[in-house]
Amino acid sequence: MSLLLPAPDGFARLENLIDGKRCPALSLERLASVDPSIGETWAEIPSSGSDDIAAAVDAAKRAFSGAWSDLPALGRAGLLRNLAGLFADHASELARIESRDNGRALAETSAGDLPAVTQILHYFAGAADKLMGDTVQVSPASFNFTVVEAVGVVGIIIPWNAPLSILAAKVGAALAAGCTVVVKPAEQASCSILAAAELFEHAGFPPGVVNIVSGLGSTAGDSLVRHPDVRKISFTGSTATARRITAASADSLTQLAFELGGKSANIVFADADLDAAELGVSTASVFTGGAGQTCVAGSRILIERPIYEEMVERIARRASEVRIGDPMDLETQMGPIAFDRQYDKVRDYIALGSQEGAEIAFGGRSGEALMGAGSPHAGGYFVEPTFFRDARNDMRICREEIFGPVASAIPFDTEEEAVALANDSSYGLACGVWTSDLKRAHRAIAAVKTGVVWVNAYRRIHWALPFGGVKESGYGRDSGLESLRGYLHTKTAWIEL
Ligand code: NAP
């Protein structure tokens, strides 16, 4: 079974999944999905509106009170295991679809994301029958206990940088908890999720349990948020959109969970293993397969003064060694930016960094100047890994999320100063600490105001560990058993004895 069938005009044409049926938008309108490595349309997706969302929510609501709710927890687990197996069977095709659609290097989607999707689904399958309430001893005259219940229909809104792994974490937890879902993928990278719709059907989920509806955020996304029958919105994306969602949910009082952006610091102390740190703060953190379009990008590299010049040189060399090119080539380490507007935004920030007085230690080129006029990728959205030295934390390139392969080095003199710089951000997603001093590592873990801290590692994400931020990086957690709580409410029972 192939998940993608090209239409006669050569474009792949994908459909929504609503109530167990594959269908176009009711308006029949479509959006072009661009291959960012060449800047040309390669697929078409439904441009759905509020009527499509209404049909999907209606199906999810009916499914929630139908056969799905009668299924024992192990039944939900079994379906999730079927789904995990189908994702494993189709991993290589789905990785190729995702890399083609959002430009993320196939080396990452095939070796990282898709194997993780299978594991995430198995993890939540294992969790489905371990949802528990408490008994609470209030008085000998009463028996008091709690039960946890699925919240109902969940709206899941997904960004373009890692569609399938974010889908798996959110949908896996929601289904394990017993919810039904309506998924709205990002307009720039919906294809892998729409292609995977097929797998939900084959896994045996009853119609309406999982619905997938593509379209614009301002129409399809907004009507999902406003729908009175949606009990929860789980969103990954930008802080600006999270603010719009918060305002739009005022009437429905829908519960919200937000995984948002970051401006994460990677702190390198002079006592660190510099070989490990050099890789950890560059290729593993921000000069990635997704061209730095990762919410945890360590875009502020704080370096202790005695090793500052040496580390700047090492990071610049790492940046110069990144193999940029066709994301479908397994030798490629970094693909293009996912779409044109984001490409322009990243290039504007690179220009801004120089205007603000930071110095480019490596990089700065993009597009044809980078790929060569004769290259098949001259029209693609490629940006060179770009590394600014001698930046200050008050510069806009150090305060605003760039979401591209751009990092800035800032020197520091003391541990207190490093922690203060790391925390001097409106965001609070992640922080990296590079040190061989165990006491310092513990002090830093306690002192940094972020949802995730790595010591002598970076960007290590695992389905068993809760993931999310504080401050303007959002609230609520994906992954780990904790994420299940977000799809459950607690009912308290009191029996008078
Ligand atoms: P975005 O513009 O916020 O889009 C995310 C999703 O929200 C898309 O599906 C988008 O649809 C939809 N959307 C847009 N406006 C909406 C509205 N008014 N109501 C409902 N939905 C709406 O973010 P992005 O630019 O795609 O993603 C990049 C951002 O996400 C970065 O800031 C990054 O840090 C963050 N991110 C965070 C994490 C994390 O785990 N914390 C992970 C990945 C990305 P359309 O695209 O169709 O408009």
Ligand code: MG
């Ligand atoms: Mg695309």
